[in-house]
Amino acid sequence: MEFYIKDASKFINKKVEIKGWMYNKRSSGKIIFLQLRDGSGFIQGVVEQKNVDEKVWEAAENLTIESSVIVNGTITKHPKKEEYEIQVMHIEIVNLSPEYPIGKKEHGPEFLFENRDLYLRSKTPWAVLRIRDMVFRSITNFFAEEGFVRTDTPILQPTSCEDTTQLFELDFYDEKMYLTQSGQLYSEAAIMSFGKVYDFGPVFRAEKSKTRNHLSEFWMMDAEMAYYDQNMNMDLQEKMIKRIIKDTLENCKLELEILQRDTKILENCVKTKFLRKSHFEVKQELEKDGLKVDYNDDLSTEEEIALGNKYQIPVFVTDYPFEIKSFYMKSFVDERGVKRAKCADLIAPEEAREIIGGSQREDDYEVLLNEIKKRNYPKKEYEWYLNIRKYGSVPHSGFGLGLERMVRWLSGVHHIRETIPFPRSTTLNRP
Amino acid sequence: MEFYIKDASKFINKKVEIKGWMYNKRSSGKIIFLQLRDGSGFIQGVVEQKNVDEKVWEAAENLTIESSVIVNGTITKHPKKEEYEIQVMHIEIVNLSPEYPIGKKEHGPEFLFENRDLYLRSKTPWAVLRIRDMVFRSITNFFAEEGFVRTDTPILQPTSCEDTTQLFELDFYDEKMYLTQSGQLYSEAAIMSFGKVYDFGPVFRAEKSKTRNHLSEFWMMDAEMAYYDQNMNMDLQEKMIKRIIKDTLENCKLELEILQRDTKILENCVKTKFLRKSHFEVKQELEKDGLKVDYNDDLSTEEEIALGNKYQIPVFVTDYPFEIKSFYMKSFVDERGVKRAKCADLIAPEEAREIIGGSQREDDYEVLLNEIKKRNYPKKEYEWYLNIRKYGSVPHSGFGLGLERMVRWLSGVHHIRETIPFPRSTTLNRP
Numbered sequence: 001m002e003f004y005i006k007d008a009s010k011f012i013n014k015k016v017e018i019k020g021w022m023y024n025k026r027s028s029g030k031i032i033f034l035q036l037r038d039g040s041g042f043i044q045g046v047v048e049q050k051n052v053d054e055k056v057w058e059a060a061e062n063l064t065i066e067s068s069v070i071v072n073g074t075i076t077k078h079p080k081k082e083e084y085e086i087q088v089m090h091i092e093i094v095n096l097s098p099e100y101p102i103g104k105k106e107h108g109p110e111f112l113f114e115n116r117d118l119y120l121r122s123k124t125p126w127a128v129l130r131i132r133d134m135v136f137r138s139i140t141n142f143f144a145e146e147g148f149v150r151t152d153t154p155i156l157q158p159t160s161c162e163d164t165t166q167l168f169e170l171d172f173y174d175e176k177m178y179l180t181q182s183g184q185l186y187s188e189a190a191i192m193s194f195g196k197v198y199d200f201g202p203v204f205r206a207e208k209s210k211t212r213n214h215l216s217e218f219w220m221m222d223a224e225m226a227y228y229d230q231n232m233n234m235d236l237q238e239k240m241i242k243r244i245i246k247d248t249l250e251n252c253k254l255e256l257e258i259l260q261r262d263t264k265i266l267e268n269c270v271k272t273k274f275l276r277k278s279h280f281e282v283k284q285e286l287e288k289d290g291l292k293v294d295y296n297d298d299l300s301t302e303e304e305i306a307l308g309n310k311y312q313i314p315v316f317v318t319d320y321p322f323e324i325k326s327f328y329m330k331s332f333v334d335e336r337g338v339k340r341a342k343c344a345d346l347i348a349p350e351e352a353r354e355i356i357g358g359s360q361r362e363d364d365y366e367v368l369l370n371e372i373k374k375r376n377y378p379k380k381e382y383e384w385y386l387n388i389r390k391y392g393s394v395p396h397s398g399f400g401l402g403l404e405r406m407v408r409w410l411s412g413v414h415h416i417r418e419t420i421p422f423p424r425s426t427t428l429n430r431p
Numbered sequence: 432m433e434f435y436i437k438d439a440s441k442f443i444n445k446k447v448e449i450k451g452w453m454y455n456k457r458s459s460g461k462i463i464f465l466q467l468r469d470g471s472g473f474i475q476g477v478v479e480q481k482n483v484d485e486k487v488w489e490a491a492e493n494l495t496i497e498s499s500v501i502v503n504g505t506i507t508k509h510p511k512k513e514e515y516e517i518q519v520m521h522i523e524i525v526n527l528s529p530e531y532p533i534g535k536k537e538h539g540p541e542f543l544f545e546n547r548d549l550y551l552r553s554k555t556p557w558a559v560l561r562i563r564d565m566v567f568r569s570i571t572n573f574f575a576e577e578g579f580v581r582t583d584t585p586i587l588q589p590t591s592c593e594d595t596t597q598l599f600e601l602d603f604y605d606e607k608m609y610l611t612q613s614g615q616l617y618s619e620a621a622i623m624s625f626g627k628v629y630d631f632g633p634v635f636r637a638e639k640s641k642t643r644n645h646l647s648e649f650w651m652m653d654a655e656m657a658y659y660d661q662n663m664n665m666d667l668q669e670k671m672i673k674r675i676i677k678d679t680l681e682n683c684k685l686e687l688e689i690l691q692r693d694t695k696i697l698e699n700c701v702k703t704k705f706l707r708k709s710h711f712e713v714k715q716e717l718e719k720d721g722l723k724v725d726y727n728d729d730l731s732t733e734e735e736i737a738l739g740n741k742y743q744i745p746v747f748v749t750d751y752p753f754e755i756k757s758f759y760m761k762s763f764v765d766e767r768g769v770k771r772a773k774c775a776d777l778i779a780p781e782e783a784r785e786i787i788g789g790s791q792r793e794d795d796y797e798v799l800l801n802e803i804k805k806r807n808y809p810k811k812e813y814e815w816y817l818n819i820r821k822y823g824s825v826p827h828s829g830f831g832l833g834l835e836r837m838v839r840w841l842s843g844v845h846h847i848r849e850t851i852p853f854p855r856s857t858t859l860n861r862p
Contacts, residue, residue: 004578004626019658021623021823039626039657040578068823095794095824117620117815118822126624133581140571147435147471150564154853155586155610155633156648158861170601170610172647173639173857179586179601186853189548189862192452193557195435195470201632202586208604216603217587226470227450363526384548384862391549392452392499393526422585422617426604430589431620431815 005041008084011075018043018071018086022063023121032060034088036071041254042123045071047088059091065103066121068094109415116422117431127255128411128418131248135407138247139200139221142240148223149194152201153183159381166206168216179204184398185328185385187224188361191396192388198223200403208426212415213301213353215404217424224398230330230342230360233397234316237346237356238274240401241314246270248410261412265312265349275315276344280334282307282317296321299345301353308349316344327371330360352409358399365389436472439515442506449474449502449517453494454552463491465519467502472685473554476502478519490522496534497552499525540846547853548862558686559842559849562679566837569678570631570652573671579654580625583632584614590812597636599647610635615829616759616816618655619792622827623819629654631834639857643846644732644784646835648855655829661761661773661791664828665747668777668787669705671832672745677701679841692843696743696780707747707775711765713738727752730776732784739780747775758802761791783840789830796820 003016020038027033034045047060063069072090077083102118112119119125143150156170156177168179183199190197200221207214225233245266249256256263277285283293286303289310293303299317307315319340322331329341343359362368368389372382407419417423422431434447451469458464465476478491494500503521508514533549543550550556574581587601587608599610614630621628631652638645656664676697680687687694708716714724717734720741724734730748738746753762753770760772774790793799799820803813838850848854853862 006578019825020626039580039622039624066823068825094826095820097822100822115815117617117623117818120621120624122624129582129625130580132583136581137571137575140568144568147437149470149561150567151560151852152563152633152650154648154855155635156855156860168601168603170599172599172855172860173637175860177860186548186862190551190852191470192548193470193551193553194560195451202583204586206604217585219583384546387548391528391531392497394450394499395525421582421621424585424587424603429587429603429606429608431617 005036005038005043008041008043008075008086009077009082012077012084013074015072015074015089016086018045018073020071021066021068021121024065025060025063027061032057034060034063034069034071036069036086043084043086045073045086045088047091051087052089056088056091059093060088062096063091063093064097064099066097066100068097070094109417113417113423113428114430120421123258124413125418125421127252127258128407128413129421130255131252131411132403132407132419134248134252135244135403135410136200138244139198139240139401141247142243143198143223146196146236148196148198149190151187151190151194151197151199153180153186153190153199153222155180155202159378168204168206181205182220182400183222184224184400187222187398188328188388188396189384191224191226192392192394195227196223196225210426212417213405215416215420215423215425218416218420219403221401221403222398223400224396226394226396228360228397229395230318230344230358230397233358233360233399234276234318234344237316237358237399237401238314241274241346241356242270244406245410255411259411259413261410266410269313269349272313274313274346275311276318277315278319279317279321279340280319280336280338282315285310296324298324299347299354304347304353305351307347308351308353312349314349314355315347317347318342318344320345325359327375327377328359328361328368330362348405348409350409350412352405354402355405355409356399356401358397360395360397363389363393363395365393436467436469436474439472439474439506439517440508440513443508443515444505446503446505446520447517449476449504451502452497452499452552455496456491456494458492463488465491465494465500465502467500467517474515474517476504476517476519478522482518483520487519487522490524491519493527494522494524495528495530497528497531499528501525540848544848544854544859545861551852554689555844556849558683558689559838559844560852561686562683562842563834563838563850565679565683566675566834566841567631569675570629570671570832572678573674574629574654577627577667579627579629580621582618582621582625582628582630584611584617584621584630584653586611586633590809597638599635599637612636613651613831614653615655615831618653618829619759619819619827620815622655622657623823623825626658627654627656641857643848644836646847646851646854646856649847649851650834652832652834653829654831655827657825657827659791659828660826661749661775661789661828664789664791664830665707665749665775668747668789668830668832669745672705672777672787673701675837676841686842690842690844692841697841700744700780703744705745705747705777706742707749709750710748710752710771711750711767711769713746713748716741727755729755730778730785735778735784736782738778739782739784743780745780745786746778748778749773749775751776756790758806758808759790759792759799761793779836779840781840781843783836785833786836786840787830787832789828791826791828794820794824794826796824 455466
């Protein structure tokens with residue numbers, strides 16, 4: 001039977017074979033301790049000179065860091081702790097590695113990401129990217145259970161959705177096309193057939209600022225729901241985020257341990273209702289707390305972090321001034337006469353900042369058409385999008401979750417580049 | 432409680448509310464039959480003049496095709512068949528649609544795909560794309576159960592994997608980058624950390640030929656496994672394909688019925704072992720069957736179709752001549768002295784053609800380096816890829832499944848463009 005290290009607890013006193021790599025080693029005279037990994041987990045191999053053939057002992061002595069190796073032996077359990085070892089009986093060196101470029105000494109992030117393919121083998125990327133996999137599966141299962149259909153939207157788009165200054169452009173059989181920034185407009189068309197849809201794929205932003213929050217290529221999940229108003233939209237988002245956190249806490253214990261993640265706040269997020277506060281209210285509160293705020297603008301980085309620290313629970317910041325939001329959002333006029341969008345950004349605590357942006361969409365043909373004209377967007381390009389409001393329009397809402405933002409929060413790493421296998425940004429473009 | 436049409440069988444004699452669209456209607460004097468859909472399914476609404484208010488009757492009379500509508504009534508079951516209806520008591524017209532451009536008359540594919548956003552509401556796209564969603568979920572679940580980690584590979588790549596003539600190029604902060612044709616090389620690096628990985632995302636090919644088999648943007652699932660030889664690779668592929676077919680047959684009954692799919696061959700594929708035949712053997716057989724074959728070349732379209740028709744079960748065609756295959760494949764010399772690749776293409780029956788390509792990868796540093804030199808690839812660009820063979824190399828294998836090819840086979844539609852929500856090809860680039 002195939003054996004993987006993650007299943008060690010089910011194989012106590014059984015003979016197994018591990019096919020993997022040796023990532024570290026120490027010896028104390030007549031015992032050599034091999035730190036082994038096979039992709040599924042980590043285990044210590046104990047080689048006792050008195051118990052093995054000379055050739056096996058020699059192999060253990062010769063093994064270098066990051067050599068590939070097949071080890072046979074018996075799984076044993078620590079008498080008091082939930083820890084397992086393999087008492088090694090046989091060693092087959094598959095490939096002896098020369099000195100591994102990423103050793104025990106500290107490397108700067110530049111070196112690590114220039115050698116991302118090698119750095120991937122370290123414990124931090126292993127843990128972070130397995131959490132990413134968990135988030136992906138959690139989202140897939142959640143939407144299947146909620147009756148959503150996954151409808152992949154195109155990467156190559158003839159029109160831009162929002163900000164035209166951050167587009168990557170390419171030649172597509174002698175026509176100009178752009179790399180997608182969002183599949184939302186397409187998802188809105190798809191709900192007219194499927195009711196509730198989501199897409200989940202790469203999006204692109206030519207973002208020249210080098211911050212720990214930005215990548216040029218990242219993964220976005222966009223969900224869109226027919227007959228949903230903005231309150232139903234937020235309810236669904238909260239349910240999804242709680243589900244993702246719960247799945248991660250339950251299934252990624254080893255990963256969170258490796259990352260030394262204090263999970264208190266995350267645990268609380270699963271059982272505590274998220275807050276909902278209007279943009280105006282949030283600005284007012286932050287002003288009282290001593291920040292200099294602009295009531296007509298987005299939340300700044302500083303404000304998002306302050307809000308997260310203040311409540312230690314995700315906060316839906318609702319009702320942004322319409323002028324700073326996208327043309328497709330449904331609007332209303334508040335009691336102070338300010339035109340606002342029926343929208344919410346979800347701000348996560350622990351400096352995770354905005355992880356979701358969502359809104360109810362304008363479902364009135366004339367109102368939407370006027371907004372498109374007002375912003376000087378080319379009407380012709382939006383005709384198909386306007387058709388959603390022409391033929392059987394329905395109230396509808398949707399939201400987008402940034403996968404890397406979510407993974408960064410869960411794993412607690414500082415920089416967004418850690419959360420994607422091969423990051424792309426102004427300074428990261430290989431391997 | 433929220434009601435969706437797909438759950439009608441659980442709501443017999445219960446009052447429900449349907450929020451959806453009317454896609455067709457017929458009347459017979461004092462009864463109007465509304466064909467309703469809500470994204471989850473289809474149901475007939477029966478409006479009897481004698482049972483409803485005058486206003487409700489008027490609404491039923493006024494309703495136009497593709498209007499959005501909220502209907503209240505009681506679910507009833509056909510006395511003999513597994514069919515359900517809603518006995519309508521109340522109708523709220525949400526949005527009255529003008530004449531829908533896609534009516535009951537036949538339209539050519541050009542018209543349908545120029546108006547893909549509207550055509551999506553028809554039953555064929557509804558059924559095909561829900562099968563696509565099922566395949567996606569089936570693959571996600573399969574790989575999770577098999578202990579794979581999803582590691583997304585980059586869309587923007589500084590080097591090309593194989594064919595350089597079919598690349599889309601773009602400017603990335605003043606450097607040249609290409610849209611991915613495959614994430615395989617990156618997945619090979621990732622197995623050195625995770626053991627077994629897969630990615631599943633869009634890939635691109637500048638393919639000028641207009642056939643029913645080609646798209647410029649399509650979705651590919653690439654899996655890669657450490658310590659797998661080519662036989663284990665094929666075993667895994669067969670298990671996955673059987674699982675996808677089984678999930679689809681079980682969960683997409685309505686979809687297959689709408690598509691009038693005869694599922695006999697698919698059912699047989701779940702329980703019958705796939706064939707494995709060498710490239711040489713296949714060419715020999717097809718030659719005997721009267722085809723003109725080239726022993727040194729790939730299988731032609733005609734040959735793939737003939738092979739599928741002959742066996743009516745997927746066939747792994749193994750051991751292609753190395754010269755026509757990719758540089759990274761592991762090779763061997765056969766008894767006739769021909770250098771062959773340890774590879775297999777999986778050819779599906781029913782004209783579905785090649786759905787998987789896979790191989791064992793060359794794991795010897797020197798052999799791979801020589802092949803790279805021989806093909807005049809820039810060594811510098813492949814240094815990171817060669818590192819996989821330098822530091823703890825392991826025997827490993829992998830394969831790629833074309834999602835659209837698989838969906839086309841399952842759904843039985845003729846043209847590949849039907850299997851993706853918004854297709855992209857030389858002639859399809861909007862909406």
